[in-house]
Amino acid sequence: MYEWLKIIHILSGAVLFGTGAGIAFFMLRAHMTRNVVTMAAVGSIVVLADFVFTATAVVVQPISGLGLIxxxxxxxxxxxxxxxxxxxxxIGICWLPVVWIQMELAKMAKRAQVEGEALPPRYFSLFRIWFILGWPAFAGVIGIYWLMVAKPVF
Incomplete structure (x- = not known):
């Protein structure tokens, strides 16, 4: 039982980290194109990935972690x-607004695509917030990995 639970915990941690890093990469790259078609498509895929992969891992992590403890x-x-x-x-405090921001960014890009207009200034303001919130979340995941491996004595 322990080995299976540990595998589940490690894999869900990898999914959490990998999906977060992948989402950040693809959102940033799409944003850098300034192409609203690309931004809308990538934005909607990113939102789906967050709900399918990240949200699942967010639930599995504490359950498997408590079992291992x-x-x-x-x-x-x-x-x-x-x-x-x-x-x-x-990480959760950072991630929850990030998910909402991603949904808003995708909607704004889709609207700009359909209406043939430029992205509104709000898009760029929200993107900056999204970018900033990603850093403490990313560092937090790295910190948790370190804590799980090192199990330091304070």
Whole structure:
């Protein structure tokens, strides 16, 4: 049971990290084209990927993590686990608005495509917020990986 749970936990962590990195790459590259057709298409794919992959991993991670904590006999209040919980919350605080922003960006790009107009200034403001929120989320995921591997004593 432990090995299966650990595999699930590692794979869902990889999905969380990989999907996040992939979404960031593709959104940034689409944005850089300034082509509203590309931006609309990539934006809608990114939103779908976030719901299918990221959201699933967000649910699986704490469930599998709690199972591993129990099977390994750790206390839920180990300092390194408390730090991981804090980072997980930070990531969530960043991710939730990012998902909403991605939906808005995709809608604005699609509207600009259909109407043959330029993107509104709001698109670029939201994109900057999206970009900024990605950094603490990315660093948080790296921090959790480090905590899981190192299990430091504070």
């Amino acid at each position: 129990h099977l390994q006999g750790y206390s839920l209040t180990e300092p390194w686990l408390m730090a991981a919980y804090g980072l997980y919350v930070l």
